[in-house]
Amino acid sequence: MIIIYWTIFLFYANFGCALNKDVIQPDPVIVTHLGQIVSLTCFCRSHLIRVSWYKQTVGQKPLLMASSYYGTENSFYFNNFNKDFTETKRLSVKRGFDSCNLTISKTESGDSATYYCVAMVVSEVTFGEGTVLIVKDSGSNSMSVLQQPVSESVQPGDSVTLNCTINTETCAGEHSVYWFRHGSGDSHPGIIYTHGDRRDQCEKSPEAGSHTQSCVYNLPKRNLGLSDAGTYYCAVASCGEILFGNGTKLDIEDGCKEDQVLLVYCLGVALGLCVIFIIVLCPVNVYL
Structure with missing residues (x-):
């Protein structure tokens, strides 16, 4: 039984961190053309208090576009993006149970940028890895x-x-x-x-x-x-x-990765053998 517990501990120690992401942006790069509709996907945990979208153009600081709060269906827009939502209807953010997606209608050349999905839990802020949106003009060959x-x-x-x-x-x-x-x-x-x-x-x-x-x-x-x-x-x-x-x-290879994994399993085997030796060597009292 001790060996089983130790094996479970080793498993979660090595792979548990990969399952603990609050924000996931599955599309690193999206390429579209002028006038098209594009949707930027962001998977997030349902309990997150606030999920926001930021836009960063090349050479500029990130700008807050919109935010969605836990327990509400409406999204709030900031800076000039409020105009894109209320007047031109080009921008919309939809909060689902485990997602918060940004949709841009009738894309323009100025929409080419990096978009970040950002989550907030109490005082902790977590950034997604970002999605690079490239808007191409099919008539431009210069x-x-x-x-x-x-x-x-x-x-x-x-x-x-x-x-x-x-x-x-x-x-x-x-x-x-x-x-x-x-x-x-x-x-x-x-x-x-x-x-x-x-x-x-x-x-x-x-x-x-x-x-x-x-x-x-x-x-x-x-x-x-x-x-x-x-x-x-x-x-x-x-x-x-x-x-x-x-x-x-x-790609940069980690030459020590295999050695580290081998060391962990060797330690697990050694611990298991120690437990077996202790059980065998210790006297066992049998009560009839």
């Missing part, structure tokens, strides 16, 4: 963002350089480039680097009379740790338009 994916995993302590290539036909040299990371677990997506100058290598297209420029931006990462794992996105703001690359996924 700029493209290319990222080369990293296919192989790296070890802790290694170095890697992430690349982002931008091809522009108009507004050459007037764009701003941002890097941000979408991690896992407790990591929240956010801007990690901004290119504030034009000293990066930009070359014109070899075609005669072409106004196309190709600019390459590098993001070096040295002495990598487990917290650096995630998907890195290159975002470009130009001519009132924001474009995102497809992302570069960076």
Whole structure:
């Protein structure tokens, strides 16, 4: 019986934390087109006092959009998002038993941003991992963002350089480039680097009379740790338009993980053998 209790304890000690998330945003990236309807999903525990949605555009601080309170069906809208709800009817938040979803109708280019689902219990605030919404204009071909994916995993302590290539036909040299990371677990997506100058290598297209420029931006990462794992996105703001690359996924292997699991099970087996030896060696009194 003691061995069974010990096994149960080890199981919950290793996997219990994964079941204790108050906020889950299942879609890290959503791509849509102008004028479409999009719904951002957020799963949350039913007892949460307050669940809110925040919007963070590239280079700006997060803005509170709307909040929903436990036990009420109505949602409250803040800042300029109240106008989107009351006048244009573009914005709506629906609170379910275990969800709080944000719906945007007739999407605009300004809707491209990162959206966070945030929960509050008493004085504790929990952020979801965020959902990046990319609104594409099918008629715009003046700029493209290319990222080369990293296919192989790296070890802790290694170095890697992430690349982002931008091809522009108009507004050459007037764009701003941002890097941000979408991690896992407790990591929240956010801007990690901004290119504030034009000293990066930009070359014109070899075609005669072409106004196309190709600019390459590098993001070096040295002495990598487990917290650096995630998907890195290159975002470009130009001519009132924001474009995102497809992302570069960076996996960092934890070389000690298997050894730690083996150690836990060895300790469990050792404890079980100790219990058996104690039972065998101790005298047993039998009463008839």
